[in-house]
Amino acid sequence: MKKNFLSKTISIFLVAVITAALFAGCGSETSKNSSSAPQKITYVSMTDAVGLSPILTNDSASSAVIRTVYETLFMRDPKTGEIKPLLAEGYENPDPNTWIIKLKKNIKFQDGTPFNSEAVKYTFEKILDPKTASPRASLLKSVDKIETPDEYTVVLHTKTPYGIMLTALAHDNLSIVSPKADKAGDINKNAKGAGTGPYIFEEWVPGDHITVVKNKDYWGGAPKIDSITFKVVPEMATAVSMVETGEADMLVGIPPEHLERLKNNADVEVTQLQGNSVTYLGFNFEKKPFDNLKVRQAIEHAINRDEYISTLNGLGIRSNGIIGPKLIGYNSEIESHGYKYDVEKAKALLAEAGYPSGFKATLTYGNTDTYNKIAPFIQAQLKKINIDVTLNPMDWAAYLSYAKSGKAEMYLGGWSNVTGDGEELLYPQFFSGNIGASNYARYNNPEADALILKTRETIDQNQRVEYLRQANIKFTDDVLWVPLYHGVVTMAVRKNLKGIELESNGEFRFNKAYKE
Amino acid sequence: MVKYIFKRLIQLIPVLIGVSIAVFLMIYLIPGNAAEIIAGPTATKEEIQNITVKLGLDKPAYIQYLKYMSGVLKGDLGYSFQTGQAVSKAIAVRYVNTLSLAIFSALISIILGVTTGIIAAAKRNSWFDRLCMGISTFGISAPSFWIGLLLIVVFGVKLKLLPISGFNGKIWTADGFIHLLMPAITLGFGSSAMISRMTRSSLLEIIHQDYIQTARAKGVKEKIVILKHALKNALIPIITIVGINFGGLLGGAVVVESVFAINGIGRLMVQAISARDFPMIQGSVLMVAFTFVIINLIVDILYAAIDPRIQYN
Numbered sequence: 001m002k003k004n005f006l007s008k009t010i011s012i013f014l015v016a017v018i019t020a021a022l023f024a025g026c027g028s029e030t031s032k033n034s035s036s037a038p039q040k041i042t043y044v045s046m047t048d049a050v051g052l053s054p055i056l057t058n059d060s061a062s063s064a065v066i067r068t069v070y071e072t073l074f075m076r077d078p079k080t081g082e083i084k085p086l087l088a089e090g091y092e093n094p095d096p097n098t099w100i101i102k103l104k105k106n107i108k109f110q111d112g113t114p115f116n117s118e119a120v121k122y123t124f125e126k127i128l129d130p131k132t133a134s135p136r137a138s139l140l141k142s143v144d145k146i147e148t149p150d151e152y153t154v155v156l157h158t159k160t161p162y163g164i165m166l167t168a169l170a171h172d173n174l175s176i177v178s179p180k181a182d183k184a185g186d187i188n189k190n191a192k193g194a195g196t197g198p199y200i201f202e203e204w205v206p207g208d209h210i211t212v213v214k215n216k217d218y219w220g221g222a223p224k225i226d227s228i229t230f231k232v233v234p235e236m237a238t239a240v241s242m243v244e245t246g247e248a249d250m251l252v253g254i255p256p257e258h259l260e261r262l263k264n265n266a267d268v269e270v271t272q273l274q275g276n277s278v279t280y281l282g283f284n285f286e287k288k289p290f291d292n293l294k295v296r297q298a299i300e301h302a303i304n305r306d307e308y309i310s311t312l313n314g315l316g317i318r319s320n321g322i323i324g325p326k327l328i329g330y331n332s333e334i335e336s337h338g339y340k341y342d343v344e345k346a347k348a349l350l351a352e353a354g355y356p357s358g359f360k361a362t363l364t365y366g367n368t369d370t371y372n373k374i375a376p377f378i379q380a381q382l383k384k385i386n387i388d389v390t391l392n393p394m395d396w397a398a399y400l401s402y403a404k405s406g407k408a409e410m411y412l413g414g415w416s417n418v419t420g421d422g423e424e425l426l427y428p429q430f431f432s433g434n435i436g437a438s439n440y441a442r443y444n445n446p447e448a449d450a451l452i453l454k455t456r457e458t459i460d461q462n463q464r465v466e467y468l469r470q471a472n473i474k475f476t477d478d479v480l481w482v483p484l485y486h487g488v489v490t491m492a493v494r495k496n497l498k499g500i501e502l503e504s505n506g507e508f509r510f511n512k513a514y515k516e
Numbered sequence: 517m518v519k520y521i522f523k524r525l526i527q528l529i530p531v532l533i534g535v536s537i538a539v540f541l542m543i544y545l546i547p548g549n550a551a552e553i554i555a556g557p558t559a560t561k562e563e564i565q566n567i568t569v570k571l572g573l574d575k576p577a578y579i580q581y582l583k584y585m586s587g588v589l590k591g592d593l594g595y596s597f598q599t600g601q602a603v604s605k606a607i608a609v610r611y612v613n614t615l616s617l618a619i620f621s622a623l624i625s626i627i628l629g630v631t632t633g634i635i636a637a638a639k640r641n642s643w644f645d646r647l648c649m650g651i652s653t654f655g656i657s658a659p660s661f662w663i664g665l666l667l668i669v670v671f672g673v674k675l676k677l678l679p680i681s682g683f684n685g686k687i688w689t690a691d692g693f694i695h696l697l698m699p700a701i702t703l704g705f706g707s708s709a710m711i712s713r714m715t716r717s718s719l720l721e722i723i724h725q726d727y728i729q730t731a732r733a734k735g736v737k738e739k740i741v742i743l744k745h746a747l748k749n750a751l752i753p754i755i756t757i758v759g760i761n762f763g764g765l766l767g768g769a770v771v772v773e774s775v776f777a778i779n780g781i782g783r784l785m786v787q788a789i790s791a792r793d794f795p796m797i798q799g800s801v802l803m804v805a806f807t808f809v810i811i812n813l814i815v816d817i818l819y820a821a822i823d824p825r826i827q828y829n
Contacts (some may be wrong), residue, residue, distance in 0.1 A: 050554070050598055058556045133566035135555045188600055206601055207610060207779040207787075208682070233681055233777040237665050241673050241680050397548025397792050400557065428558050437561045
């Protein structure tokens, strides 16, 4: 009898499991069919968008969606990095403080509102209004007055010359919004009809997915893709599995440990491209002994960057400069600057600086996978020259506050340039006016400030690039950072999805995408 | 009994107020604030200041708290600092998902845990008993994210039997069911291990008592002895552990929600804490605390239903 009871229970359990598996099998067949439905893309993102309005957001997940719905006046050529017109037709500079921008005609927002100078004025004035609290208002900080002499001309008057105006106007957060849509509702939550882009916002289930659909009337020609779903998948291993099985079509920003797995999958194409991000070791110049150049030089000499880069599975590149190879302002002569790995020289410099037996210091960083891996490496490298490093990992929000308030001694950071211009790196990080905000180094040097302002204000682009070159040499020689490695951007795409081009800032457009 | 339930529900109020003050103080005292996160690392001082003013974070702490609580008393949980979405709406969507996951995994864990626990006790020291206890030790010690990723690789990537991610919030549909199967097994496995061990030990204690021997001596079938005479008396500790586990499933589902990309309340809380999104943290913690209290109440009522010796006045 007992035997009977046991075997009955086990068989009931087995039947339940088999039924569930069969049931599941049927279901997955259905979903397989629907995923192979033509011209639909599922893109996996680690985080959800913060919002859908370019005016109110400043994160990469939101930008990925914003780039499909809205457009900027200018854009960066994905191949050359050159700034070229998008919604604009062209521009003129009658004087360094005036930008006359001619707009393309016969373009309409998705809600039917005509795209014209009024729409540009409305968008920029809203960004500049302190009540809007736009996180990227600083992109237009120099703008004093906006005029619209006719329907297709916008004149931007600046207080001081603003040499990076075109770069700023190519920034996703300066995308033009439909005044009608913006006034009618909150486009940060529902962006239906709010842009001029190739896709129209359809649905947002916060925390789960965002869907955009084809804009049949797109001025640049209707895209081939019917809909794109931006699916939130916080776990990278899951996202990788989804691309492997075809549950998702593409993924960007793949960490080194998952790269091989995707490369070995015959159905997936992996793109690796030299990027414009930099991962660095920074110093607080207000804390001793980091104000001492010899100490900073010793630290750079003590870190074997090549050894660390060899662990990145090809996802890091050695370049000695703070402004990396993919940024405007880079010049290959920088590779003869910087300080090579040489422990003996490091020790000698430390002794010259007055620290023959080393010192104690704290290294602060946000506890992400990237920095959790770098920090112990730096600790071990500096131990060789008797610098006793205490690791101080923090959650991201705490790290931002800590670093901004000048409490960190040494810190780890990463910087990715959306615009691809070296100025976008130098001004926030090293301009004294940004101490207490993005200048975590609390670097305050009038000579450096003057040079940074020149890289920002010079209208003649060749001259501006020359100032960036000079700044790169000066800041690299002065070891404002130890550039640990320059990034490589990655993208994994199912092989039947074509026409998506990855850019060096890690971004991409779906305009020419199609499925075979 | 009705009076007792009413009394317990009244007790909820100070509990929730206490929770809200604790959460507020924690968020206020830990470093980092929402405006800095929204502004991002590139932000200038003006940008951070404008966002701080817009969110009302420039006001004194007690005013921020009182303003928030006055809204809560009117049934308004406020708006997310980060996304501007209504907190109540954001929680509602995710709560359904988490609750579905918790109920499904609780069912799996109860069925699996109680069944194996009973058989293991009835067949003490047999190969089945040893196998069950071995598996349950593994179940308790194996981290859920590892089990989840293992299931994904086997059933999702290799066998292509089950979908890897997402859940539509409708467990009663075939699509909802298959999407929730792997996450529920992942979450329910550890919990079933605990229930299995508890059922076994609780039953073993009972089946050596005199009244069980008497029942057997009277010739009652073993199945009846175990399931009717013994199990009913062994149920109290089992229900306790099921109740505690269910609460844990609600709050602790965050890892499984992340692994299987389920839009649940655990993940919402983690995101909100990372962004120092006070209204969202407060709303979701209050909701989870509320659920915990209600589950405890249900467990207490179940005690009385099972054991007539327990009475509430």
